[in-house]
Structure formats: C-alpha cells, structure tokens
Amino acid sequence: MSTPSKFALLLLAVSAAWAQAPARSSIKVNLPPDAPISLLEADWGESSASERGSALVLNLHTSLSLRNSGQRRIRGITWMVLSQEVTPGGRASVTKPSLDIGPNETFPVRLDLRLLRPLGPAAAGPLVEVSLDGILFEDLSFYGPNKLDSRRVMMALELEARRDRRYFQQVLAAQGIEGLKRECAASLARQAETPRLDVQLARGRSTAAESERRVQFAFLQFPGAPVELVSGVADVSGPEARAPRLEVLNRTNRAVKHLEIGWILRDARGREFSAGSIPAKASVAPGRKSDVLGDTSLRFAEPKGAALAIDAITGFVSQVEFADGSLWIPTRDALADPRLQRTLAPSAEEQRLTSIYRRKGPAALVDELKKFQ
Amino acid sequence: MKHPAIADLALYGSGDLGWLRRLVIGRHVRRCGTCLAEVDAFASAGRQMRDAALEFPEELHWSRLAAEMKANIRLALAAGEIAGPVEEPPASWLSGWRPAAALASFTLVIASAWLLLRPLPQATAIAQDLVLKTTASGIQLEENGRSLALLHRDAETVTLAVGAQGSLRARYLDEETGEVTIHHVYAE
Numbered sequence: 001m002s003t004p005s006k007f008a009l010l011l012l013a014v015s016a017a018w019a020q021a022p023a024r025s026s027i028k029v030n031l032p033p034d035a036p037i038s039l040l041e042a043d044w045g046e047s048s049a050s051e052r053g054s055a056l057v058l059n060l061h062t063s064l065s066l067r068n069s070g071q072r073r074i075r076g077i078t079w080m081v082l083s084q085e086v087t088p089g090g091r092a093s094v095t096k097p098s099l100d101i102g103p104n105e106t107f108p109v110r111l112d113l114r115l116l117r118p119l120g121p122a123a124a125g126p127l128v129e130v131s132l133d134g135i136l137f138e139d140l141s142f143y144g145p146n147k148l149d150s151r152r153v154m155m156a157l158e159l160e161a162r163r164d165r166r167y168f169q170q171v172l173a174a175q176g177i178e179g180l181k182r183e184c185a186a187s188l189a190r191q192a193e194t195p196r197l198d199v200q201l202a203r204g205r206s207t208a209a210e211s212e213r214r215v216q217f218a219f220l221q222f223p224g225a226p227v228e229l230v231s232g233v234a235d236v237s238g239p240e241a242r243a244p245r246l247e248v249l250n251r252t253n254r255a256v257k258h259l260e261i262g263w264i265l266r267d268a269r270g271r272e273f274s275a276g277s278i279p280a281k282a283s284v285a286p287g288r289k290s291d292v293l294g295d296t297s298l299r300f301a302e303p304k305g306a307a308l309a310i311d312a313i314t315g316f317v318s319q320v321e322f323a324d325g326s327l328w329i330p331t332r333d334a335l336a337d338p339r340l341q342r343t344l345a346p347s348a349e350e351q352r353l354t355s356i357y358r359r360k361g362p363a364a365l366v367d368e369l370k371k372f373q
Numbered sequence: 374m375k376h377p378a379i380a381d382l383a384l385y386g387s388g389d390l391g392w393l394r395r396l397v398i399g400r401h402v403r404r405c406g407t408c409l410a411e412v413d414a415f416a417s418a419g420r421q422m423r424d425a426a427l428e429f430p431e432e433l434h435w436s437r438l439a440a441e442m443k444a445n446i447r448l449a450l451a452a453g454e455i456a457g458p459v460e461e462p463p464a465s466w467l468s469g470w471r472p473a474a475a476l477a478s479f480t481l482v483i484a485s486a487w488l489l490l491r492p493l494p495q496a497t498a499i500a501q502d503l504v505l506k507t508t509a510s511g512i513q514l515e516e517n518g519r520s521l522a523l524l525h526r527d528a529e530t531v532t533l534a535v536g537a538q539g540s541l542r543a544r545y546l547d548e549e550t551g552e553v554t555i556h557h558v559y560a561e
Contacts, residue, residue, distance in 0.1 A: 090514040095555040112524040276535035294537030345532040
C-alpha cells in the first residue's frame with residue numbers, strides 16, 4: 001500500500017473512532033443523592049460527531065433507564081438540559097407527563113439533542129449537563145429543585161389529564177364503547193386538522209422593515225375563570241408580533257402569582273391559528289388589576305415557509321396559579337367553543353388516550369381508562 | 374540550488390502561471406540549464422499534442438467518407454419523393470403575435486403569484502443575542518453561531534406553543550411507546 005493510502009486509511013480510522021467517542025464524555029447526568037429515582041443505565045447508541053464547514057455538530061441520542069426507588073407513584077418527570085459552553089444564556093428541558101410508574105418499576109427517558117459549535121478546543125468538562133428538575137407524584141406532591149417551574153407545568157398537565165380521563169370515562173359510562181369510538185374519531189380528526197405554525201422568538205426590540213401597527217386583542221371570556229382579560233395590545237408588523245401587553249383583573253379573593261393567556265392569530269385570509277400563550281409571573285392581589293408584559297418579538301410562519309400576515313389577535317385565560325400553589329385550568333365545556341375546537345390542540349392526555357385507541361383499539365383504551373378509576 | 378516544483382515548470386512551459394509566479398520561475402529558468410531543459414520539453418510536448426489534434430488519423434480515407442455522405446443524401450431525397458409532395462405545414466402556433474401574448478400572460482401570472490405568495494418583508498436584524506426557533510426536526514436555541522436543539526425523532530404530530538416571555542415548547546407523541554414528551558427551550 002502506498003504512503004498516501006496508508007495516511008488516508010489512518011485518517012479514516014481516527015475520524016471514525018472520534019465520531020463514536022463523544023457521547024459518554026459529552027453528557028453528564030446529575031441526580032441528587034436523595035432523589036426518589038435511580039439511574040440504572042444510559043445507552044448512547046447512535047450518538048455521533050461530525051464537522052460541517054467550520055462547525056462541529058454533535059448528535060447525542062441517549063435513553064436513560066430509570067427506577068422509581070420511592071414509595072409513591074410517579075405521574076411526571078422533568079429534566080433540565082444545560083449547555084453552558086454552547087449556549088450560555090439558554091436552557092432547555094424534557095418533560096414526560098401522563099406517567100404511571102409504581103414503586104420499583106423501571107421506565108425509560110429518551111434524550112435527543114444536537115449541538116453545533118465552532119471548531120476549536122473544547123472547554124474542560126461535559127458539553128451538556130442533564131439534571132433532574134422535578135418529579136410529580138400521584139398525590140400531587142413534588143420533589144426537585146424546580147428551577148424551571150416544573151411543578152406548575154407538570155401540575156397543570158396532570159390536572160388536564162385527570163379532567164380529560166374523567167371526560168372519556170363519562171362518555172364510556174353514558175354512551176358505551178360506540179360513544180367512546182365516536183369521541184376518539186372526532187378527536188383524531190380535530191388533531192389532524194389543527195393548523196400548525198412555525199415560530200421564531202427573539203428577545204428585545206426588532207428593527208422592522210415595514211410599518212408597525214398596534215393591534216388590540218379581542219377576548220374569549222370563560223364563565224367561572226378566576227381572571228378576566230380587560231385589555232390588550234401588541235405591535236404587529238407583517239408576520240411579527242412584538243411586546244404584547246395585557247391588563248388583567250383578578251376576580252377572586254385569592255392572590256394570583258402566575259397566569260397564562262392563550263392567543264389565537266387570524267391572518268389576512270381569515271384563517272385562525274393557535275399561537276401559544278403568554279405565561280407571566282404576575283402578582284395580582286384579590287379584586288385588583290395588573291399588567292402582563294412580554295418583551296419579545298415573535299415571528300410566525302406557516303410550516304411551508306410562507307410568512308403569516310397577522311391581522312387580528314384573540315386572547316383567553318388558559319391557566320391560573322394562585323399564591324397557595326393551587327391551579328385553575330379551563331373546563332372541557334369552556335374549551336368546547338367552536339373557535340378553540342378549530343384551533344387549539346387537545347391536551348397531552350387526550351392525545352395519548354386517542355393514540356392508544358388508534359394503535360391498539362377500543363378495548364385497550366377501556367383498560368387504560370379503568371386503570372385510573 | 375533549489376529548483377521549482379515540476380508542476381510549476383510545466384505550467385510555465387504552457388504559459389499558464391500567474392504573473393508573479395511566472396516572474397519568479399522565469400528568473401530561475403534563465404539561470405538554470407536543467408530547469409530550462411524541462412521547460413523546453415514540456416513546451417515541445419504541448420506543441421506536438423496541439424499539432425496532432427489538428428491532423429486527420431492516417432487510416433481515415435477522405436474520398437471514401439465523401440462518397441458515403443453523398444449516397445446518404447441521395448437516399449434521403451429519393452425517400453422524400455416516394456412519400457409524396459411536401460405539404461406546407463399549417464401556420465405554426467408559435468408564429469405571429471401568439472407567442473408574445475402567451476409570454477406576456479405567463480409573466481403576468483408569475484408576477485401575480487410572486488406578489489401574493491412572496492414572504493412578507495422580514496423584520497430582520499432583531500436586536501438580541503439569543504433566538505428560539507422551530508426547525509424541521511425540533512426546537513432550537515441559537516446564540517452567536519452556536520446552537521442547542523432538542524429533536525423530536527419520528528414524531529408525526531408535533532404541537533408547538535410559544536411563551537411570549539421567552540420560551541418555546543414542542544409536544545409530541547412517541548409512536549413506538551405511545552408516550553407524550555414535551556420539549557422546552559428557554560431564553561428567559
């Protein structure tokens with residue numbers, strides 16, 4: 001074999017070995033010593049590293065095998081993902097809601113990440129740290145540092161799950177299996193038709209190329225909602241909405257510490273899209289008004305890439321957390337509003353239950369519903 | 374004495390070097406007999422190749438080739454006479470004013486489509502350092518050319534939600550396990 005061929009072969013071998021190497025040293029999994037779960041195994045299967053131009057791309061795929069080493073059933077878990085070298089100002093998280101993990105049972109959590117950073121010497125230590133942020137149990141008690149407000153997020157998901165399981169159980173009791181099938185079919189059809197938007201979000205002001213106009217929010221008020229939306233505006237420029245500002249009224253005799261306001265966008269062609277929410281840490285005293293502000297620029301586009309021309313915005317209260325830690329979420333009756341039915345995706349639990357129906361049939365769904373009775 | 378690379382001498386011989394390199398190599402070649410001989414050899418080989426390309430191959434019989442060509446032309450004319458008189462084709466659709474009208478209509482349609490479907494002017498140059506965005510395979514936070522993406526592999530249905538105070542959420546169903554996973558990236 002000639003010298004250049006040997007050299008090329010050596011390079012190939014080194015790069016192949018390097019491409020396989022990064023996973024284990026790139027991620028560090030942190031678990032507090034008193035955590036009610038234990039890490040059994042981390043499988044780095046298909047992780048790889050490659051160069052793209054002057055950047056290094058790391059694809060990290062791992063499945064953590066965990067055991068519930070406590071005495072309570074686990075309903076949800078959140079992992080915080082930090083990469084200080086790659087994105088010092090950013091954080092990420094992976095949440096698994098709608099779990100039902102008993103004591104000593106094992107369960108997997110998949111992590112699929114891609115990191116991109118300029119080529120060059122890496123800082124000492126792992127590129128990514130994955131830390132437990134919280135666990136929600138069956139009795140709604142919580143364990144964890146809660147740095148990402150995971151308690152509230154998982155609590156809301158669990159309340160939605162209970163609400164929707166109860167609804168499907170009521171349908172089964174009142175209309176039998178045929179009624180349950182009809183309900184699942186309708187939900188799956190809605191899920192397939194729910195319009196989706198792509199979005200880009202940036203902090204701070206934008207220098208919009210075209211003239212900006214102020215758009216007043218319209219509101220959907222739910223009877224029985226603890227917070228009423230009084231007024232709201234956002235600066236809109238083509239596909240971009242900036243700095244939404246809302247005034248809210250606390251109708252209850254309890255202090256509110258956090259709320260989320262869902263919003264629906266209408267484009268110039270009259271189509272409506274659910275565009276997420278404005279979550280806000282807002283201290284609103286009983287019976288008082290308060291402002292909710294968002295200092296971000298949001299740019300919306302259809303999945304095919306065409307920018308959305310925002311024409312109107314509608315807001316509705318989608319979640320309220322009180323100072324005592326209790327939560328309010330809308331009822332199924334409130335969400336039956338035709339506009340919300342058209343635009344809003346179903347809850348995570350409804351998606352999970354209808355998926356069981358679709359993949360395994362009505363009998364499997366009935367068994368799943370009975371598990372939670 | 375250090376000699377130039379053989380490739381440089383070849384390029385010098387064929388006159389394909391840049392002016393600065395030609396100056397340097399030329400200075401050396403004028404003082405070095407060995408390199409001058411190499412350059413002459415390359416230049417001579419180049420000339421021979423060009424001359425050879427202009428000549429017909431020796432085995433080609435021009436008179437026979439001309440006779441074959443004439444025979445083929447006669448055969449084509451005879452076949453045309455057997456097929457009957459040549460009819461004047463109808464006026465082509467592509468003649469006269471029609472192509473111009475069609476081209477104008479097509480241009481109008483393309484221009485209208487572009488005006489209706491073009492991406493609206495981008496509100497670019499966002500004064501920030503951290504961007505959250507959706508991608509085909511997940512949600513991602515970017516900062517100064519670096520990025521961290523959470524990927525939703527093989528997910529058919531992904532539900533996105535944006536938090537106007539600086540977060541982006543993607544919820545998807547794992548088709549294998551039937552479990553729901555929620556990814557969140559934060560700029561807060």
